Amino acid sequence: MQSNPSELPLSINLPSPLKPRDRVTVVSPSGRLRELEAFERGLAIWKSRGYRVEMGNHWNACxxxxxxxxxxxxxxxxQAWNDPNCQGILCARGGYGTTRLLESWNSHCPIAKSSKWIVGFSDITGLLWYLATLGIxxxxxxxxxxxDREPEWSQQRLFDCIEGRPLAPLKGKGWGGGTARGILLPANLTVATYLLGTPAQPPLHGVILALEDVGEAPYRIDRMLTYWRALGAFQGIAGIALGRFSFCKGTPGHSSWTAQEVLRDRLGDLGIPIVGGLPFGHDGVxxxxxxxxxxxxxxxxGILEMIYS
Structure with a gap:
């Protein structure tokens, strides 16, 4: 067994569980909202669970x-974060834009120190990682x-997570390396790569990285992972959980490795537990x-599971 959680520099307290009738606020911190019908269906799911959904300022600005x-x-x-009547924040979509906000949202920003849930992925990695540096x-x-495109079990898992119920283990394909425990740090690979060495990068020692990406050619994935290696960013990481790398294909007619071959080449010699093919990321569960x-x-x-004390 690798990693002693008591020695990990990254310490995060989970917010209090949400419950139906709590108020959650919609924000759009990244790209402009285009998928209005899908957005409305997502709102309807949260409302059907009994939550009071409020639209934040400028949610549909462009x-x-x-x-x-x-x-x-x-x-x-x-405003949503500091609102005492708001118990959670729902991100409308990803795209690009959160890292621009991190230029001004730093330790001197008037942010309430109390934790509250924020939900999102992809470009929202910037916010998730920055908040992790604050212990949130x-x-x-x-x-x-x-x-709305998630199967029923995945929708239920989201509400289990936010309402404080245990999560079922996720099954993928094990690459070997034994077993490790650590603080889970999920991310989009591209966004996380551009956070390395900035104030928004949490401590990586002893964490279990959970990485996914979309639309990146294999050579670009190679370049990013080689950059991690050159920085020594993988040193001390307890394990790596790999989700979906969607539409990550080379140029038709040109010689290329596949994305999975690149992942094997750049990560397979790290000597840590790695699990691939886990059900998270873009364009699928x-x-x-x-x-x-x-x-x-x-x-x-090939199993990733949460530890409950």
């Missing part, structure tokens, strides 16, 4: 490819524009993963 100006998106996020958890899980919860990764049996 500034180029962004959901409003940086100032608008920053204002909406901070979040959920790497379906956005409002993707929730996106099982909710809590940021900062103690997890166990079994690289031999």
């Amino acid at each position: 500034e180029g490819y962004l959901a409003g100006t940086d100032a608008q998106r920053h204002e909406a996020l901070i 958890s979040g959920i790497h899980g379906p956005l409002l524009t993707t929730l 996106n099982a909710a993963l809590p940021v900062g919860q103690l997890a166990q990764l079994d690289g031999d049996r």
Whole structure:
């Protein structure tokens, strides 16, 4: 067994569980909202669970490819976070834009220190990782524009996660390496790569990384993982859980490795437990993963599971 959780520098407390009738606020911290029908279906699912859903400021704003100006998106996020009547924050969609907000949202920003749930993935990795540096958890899980495409069990898993019920283990394909315990740190690989070495990067020692991506050619995945290796960013990581790498194909007619071959080549010699093919990421089932919860990764049996004390 690798990693002693008591020695991990990343310490995160999970927010209090939500319950029906709690108020949750919708924010758009990334790309402009385009998928309105899917967005409405996602809202309907949260409302059907008994939650009071409120639209945050500028939720449908547009500034180029962004959901409003940086100032608008920053204002909406901070207002929702500091609102004592808001128990959770739902991100409308991903795209691009959260890392722009991190330039001004730092330790001097007027953010309430109390934890509250924030739900999203993909570009929302920027917020999830920055909040982790403050000891605040979040959920790497379906956005409002993707929730309606999740199977029933995955939707239920999201609400189990946010309402404080135990989560079932996830099964993938083990690469070997034994078993490790560590704090779970999910991320989109591309977004996380551009956070390395910045104030928004949480400590990585002893964590179990959970990585996914979409639309990246194999050579770009190679370049990113090689950058992690060059920085020594994988040193001290307890294990790696790999989700879906969707539409990550080479140029037709050109010689290329597959994305899976690149992952094997760049990660397979790290000597840590690795599990591939787990059901999270883009364009398929996106099982909710809590940021900062103690997890166990079994690289031999191919299982990722949360640890409950």
